Amino acid sequence: MNSEYLILFFLLGVILVGGAVVFSMFVAPNSTNPAKSEPYECGIPVKSTAWIQFNVGYYLFAIIYLIFDVETVFIFPWGVVMRDLGMTAFVEILIFFFILVLGLLYAWKKGALKWV
Numbered sequence: 001m002n003s004e005y006l007i008l009f010f011l012l013g014v015i016l017v018g019g020a021v022v023f024s025m026f027v028a029p030n031s032t033n034p035a036k037s038e039p040y041e042c043g044i045p046v047k048s049t050a051w052i053q054f055n056v057g058y059y060l061f062a063i064i065y066l067i068f069d070v071e072t073v074f075i076f077p078w079g080v081v082m083r084d085l086g087m088t089a090f091v092e093i094l095i096f097f098f099i100l101v102l103g104l105l106y107a108w109k110k111g112a113l114k115w116v
Contacts, residue, residue: 060112071100 074096082089107113 057114064107064112068100
């Protein structure tokens with residue numbers, strides 16, 4: 001009986017998403033202006049291609065920021081249940097912070113945090 005609900009839920013999801021896509025194709029405004037295919041619609045003529053290379057340091061800096069940002073999200077739930085879990089939670093968060101600091105020191109040593 002549970003598999004029937006799963007199949008029904010999956011089919012309902014496919015129908016709703018497919019219906020929304022088809023509905024938007026008919027209702028959405030359509031413009032064939034050649035300026036729409038330009039990389040930016042600011043009115044200034046394009047001087048070069050949009051495919052330029054960026055310094056890999058920008059990507060690396062963003063990835064490191066996201067890693068530390070996502071990991072700090074785990075601190076809030078830990079703080080909420082800290083009193084209930086006692087010393088076990090405290091030791092686990094110390095290990096967690098130790099791993100975070102090791103990752104930060106590694107990135108710092110490799111020069112990943114330099115903005116130049």
